[in-house]
Amino acid sequence: MPADLAVIGLGPYGLPLAQAAVAAGISTVGFKTGPEPGPLTPAEVRRMLAGGFRTAVRPAELGRVRTAVICAPAPPGPAGAPDLTQVEAAARTLAEHLRPHTTVVLESPVEPGTTEEFLRPILEEGSRLRAGRDFHLAYSPSRADPGNRDFTPANTPKVIGGLTPACTESAAAFYGRLTDRVVRARGTREAETVQLLESNFRHVNIALVNEMAVLCHDLGVDLWDVIRCAETKPFGFQAFRPGPGVGGHSAPQDLTGRTPRGLRLVELAQRVNDQMPRYVVQRAAALLNEHGKSARGARVLLLGVTYKADLPDQQATPAQEIATRLRELGAAVSYHDPHIPSWNLLGHPVPRADSLYEAAADADLTILLQQHRTYDLQGLSVKAQLLLDTRGATPTGAAHRL
Structure with a gap:
């Protein structure tokens, strides 16, 4: 037909x-x-x-x-x-x-x-x-x-x-x-160039707030409060939020080789965003160290391993690199994601936590990578021994934020 x-x-x-x-x-x-x-x-x-x-x-x-x-x-x-x-x-x-x-x-x-x-x-x-x-x-x-x-x-x-x-x-x-x-x-x-501009707009602005996240942590400034206040401006500003990396199907394009100059800002933004998984792992290791624990042998639970909330899509998810780097440091990595029943890392299965609260209570460090709707972040912040929130989704003071 x-x-x-x-x-x-x-x-x-x-x-x-x-x-x-x-x-x-x-x-x-x-x-x-x-x-x-x-x-x-x-x-x-x-x-x-x-x-x-x-x-x-x-x-x-x-x-x-x-x-x-x-x-x-x-x-x-x-x-x-x-x-x-x-x-x-x-x-x-x-x-x-x-x-x-x-x-x-x-x-x-x-x-x-x-x-x-x-x-x-x-x-x-x-x-x-x-x-x-x-x-x-x-x-x-x-x-x-x-x-x-x-x-x-x-x-x-x-x-x-x-x-x-x-x-x-x-x-x-x-x-x-x-x-x-x-x-x-x-x-x-x-x-076609509309698509190029829209995609690069996202990546460049995420890179800006990712750099702001690193800067604000060094300065002792609450970036999430800064964004909350800045987004009240009714003109000339659009709020973007940092995260553990940039996933998804729409990749940045700097047109290197197509034009003499290319898009240098996009190339720089991509480098900034590509560094975020490594930065998350550095923050995780530092938090463990501050609490008298080493990354080697630490039990680390990753929450949400998809690139976007409430979807089973793992395209270019930063969770992949973060888990790999944590394992390289000697950490025992497990995960929980209501949308991903099984997850492999370099051909090896990653243990999946069946009971979320028990796993968070047992882990030396829990890292929120994706804010799925089903996660009770208030309850998780109470149960977890140590919680690193890369999405700024937990109540103020309930976790260590990116």
Whole structure:
């Protein structure tokens, strides 16, 4: 049975799009590009299936849709630029079955110029069709934020940039069925650069507050109180909060090699953020030392090992490096996370705490890495022998904060 929409890539970008499309009554088929961690809960997936969503069994089904959106992962490659291996595979599969008048949109996080210089030739060569004449081609930065209850696809504006004005309008007509507002960019490069700016904005501002966390600890200043006061300013300020590191699927891009100067501030921000897991381990060792204990042989419990609260996604989670470094110091590491039933570290399983309060009471040090809703932080602060809060989530004075 033909569908209106094919979502190619059912990971952190594709599944939320497919979910929104099904909710809007759009007949949707999904096509997997590889083993992708889904950001939706089993209950949300069941609702999608009940709404008519299905996974394509044969690639030929991609040729029976009016709109195809490529949402394949594009993780950082060895040189830092997005690895387009899965995007290329998705494009080649689609090209073999692409029909005239189809609207093709790329949502994967890519560098400016990718849609026109990389994706377009693959689609044209494989389909013998010409973009902008025989089919529409556009880019739209993914703004999916799984777990966010305030901003959904319906009330989040969608940016569209097409190869031609007609391509833009065709893509805008599709996304207008999903969202209250469509914003038209001048072209694909401008839309791609929107994604670049939005992603780098997050990483640069997190780097700033991460550096402020280190500075304020050295000065004996309560950074969390500073942020609480600063965010009352109604203009010129947006509150970001420090943490043990920056995870997620949207990596910073400094465009090194693409331009003579690149984005030096982004490169520096990435270095700052990459240092945070090591800083957390240093603080942990110092806290143990202050309480007459050594990191070697210490029992350390990690709370929340996902990159984002209340989701099972572990993409680029800082917990991985923190646990590795703690083990290198000789600590006995265990973890608790209501969303992660098992966790491996360099091929070896990490012991999982079944009883949270008993584990916190038994551990020499408990480190809160992710603030899941199910955690009673007041109760944990009472039970834990020593608690390091990297999220500033515990009541004032109840724990040692980052």
